[in-house]
Amino acid sequence: MNKLITLDEFILQRQKDFPFATGELSGLLRDIGLASKIISREVNKAGLVNIIGQAGTENASGESVQKLDVMADQLLISCLQNSGECCGIASEENDTYVPIKNSSNAKYVVMFDPLDGSSNIDVNVSIGTIFAIYRRISDDGDCQLNDFLQDGVEQVAAGYVVYGSSTMLVYTTGKGVNGFTLDSSIGEFCLSHANMKVPQNGNIYSINQGHYNKFSPEIQQFVDECMDKQLGFRYVGSMVADVHRTLIKGGVFMYPATKSSPDGKLRLLYECNPLAFIMEQAGGKASNGSHRILEIDATRLHQRTPIFMGSPNLVNRVEELLQKEPSNADANNVSAMA
16 A cells, blocks of 8 residues: 655655755645645535625626635635745735735745636536745845746746545646645545646647637637547636646647737736646646747736647647748738738
8 A cells, every 4th residue: 555645744855855945835835735625625515605606896807706716815815824934925816916014034925816717616617726936036024016027937836726526736846746635534635646747649628619709710720620630629617627637638728819808818927827837847838829838027917818738739739820920811811800
């Protein structure tokens, strides 16, 4: 029988990978793990208590906030504030970042999407939490906006939790990707997916195909190619769930620009950067169609970007189509659509 390795044990074992580590990063990961256990418990009883449905407000991106969004956001903020391991947090649900007064000398900032795909909770579909950890670049004292507006390549850790048939936490510190499944009988995340690797190819594509007529001709061509090759079509509508499946089974997850959302819909800092970091560490690729996601300059907390991520061969094909020189026929088609 293989030895059971808990998340806390694994984090402590891996601390030696960072010769200058002082334990703060390990503490942050454990705090996020604790918050995720509590969120998982609340999600699992959502149908029994009054925490499903809309909260009647909008978040910083203008989207309707679900009651569970508020609960998850408050839980994460509370755990991170109480730990003293980070000097500030930024959440998709809030307009701006929040300095943590009693931890102004801490070395890290944390950004998170507390409950990705939360509208799916009403119909009992998988949802998730996404987080990214950066080393602060400002001097001691209150954190600054620039601490959060760092390129994705500067992440020191990133991860997600998917709340589905089981609760699973997946994270990386730049030394590979490992997954932990929550054993509710002992209340611990246990190592279940060591050294995760995405297949170089895949037979599943994931996109909101209902927006097909809003896609560029190049994306329409790629979707047509996927159908011609009889790739399986899967789309949950929770980015965490769709990317988690892509990570394990291979394929490509896409949320391209559309006519109504020319900058894309997904947030660079809270969703795309952390998941791109994980995908690359697992041997995959993440692109906005022309540039590596992790190298996109961050200029706003709620900046958006198109994204294509998953098996490298499929992402490469998307990039090839988006970057090709348009033919005369293509140019005429674009003119006709304008």
